[in-house]
Amino acid sequence: MEQRDSGAPFQDVMDDHRGLLERLAAIEAESEPERIHEEIRLLIPVLEMHFEREERPGGMFTRVETQDPRQSGEIRALRDEHVALIDTAVSLIERAALTSQQRLPSHDLVSDVHKFTTHLRRHEARENALLTDAHYHEEGGGD
Numbered sequence: 001m002e003q004r005d006s007g008a009p010f011q012d013v014m015d016d017h018r019g020l021l022e023r024l025a026a027i028e029a030e031s032e033p034e035r036i037h038e039e040i041r042l043l044i045p046v047l048e049m050h051f052e053r054e055e056r057p058g059g060m061f062t063r064v065e066t067q068d069p070r071q072s073g074e075i076r077a078l079r080d081e082h083v084a085l086i087d088t089a090v091s092l093i094e095r096a097a098l099t100s101q102q103r104l105p106s107h108d109l110v111s112d113v114h115k116f117t118t119h120l121r122r123h124e125a126r127e128n129a130l131l132t133d134a135h136y137h138e139e140g141g142g143d
C-alpha cells in the first residue's frame with residue numbers, strides 16, 4: 001500500500017504508526033526481563049513524542065475533530081489512553097527491573113507485556129481508522 005503523495009494530511013502520524021508496529025513486534029519477541037526492560041525503556045520516549053504529535057494544537061486530533069465533531073468522544077477516549085499507556089509502560093519497566101534483580105519467573109511479566117502491546121496496537125488501529133475516515137472527508141467523499 002504505497003501512499004507517498006506529499007499531500008497526505010496525516011502522513012507523519014501514519015509513518016509513526018508503522019514504526020511503532022515494528023517496535024511492538026520486537027518487544028513481543030523478548031522473554032528476558034533485561035531485554036524487556038531495555039526495549040520498553042527505549043519505547044517510552046518514542047511514545048511520548050508520538051502522543052505529543054497527535055495531541056498538539058493543530059495536530060491530528062484537533063484537525064479530525066474540526067472536520068468531524070462527531071468524533072470528539074472517540075478522540076477524548078484516545079487522549080485518555082495515552083496517559084494510561086505511558087503509566088503501564090513505566091510500571092512494566094519497574095517490574096522488569098524487579099524480576100531481573102530478584103531472579104523471579106518472568107511468565108507473568110511477559111504475559112502483561114503482551115497485554116500492553118495488544119492495547120497499544122488496538123489504540124493505533126483505532127486512530128488509523130479515524131485517519132482513513134478523515135482523509136476521505138478531506139478528499140470530498142472518497143468517490
Ligand SMILES: [Fe+2]
Nearest residue numbers: 051054078127
Ligand atoms: Fe494515539
Ligand SMILES: [Fe+2]
Nearest residue numbers: 017054124127
Ligand atoms: Fe497514534
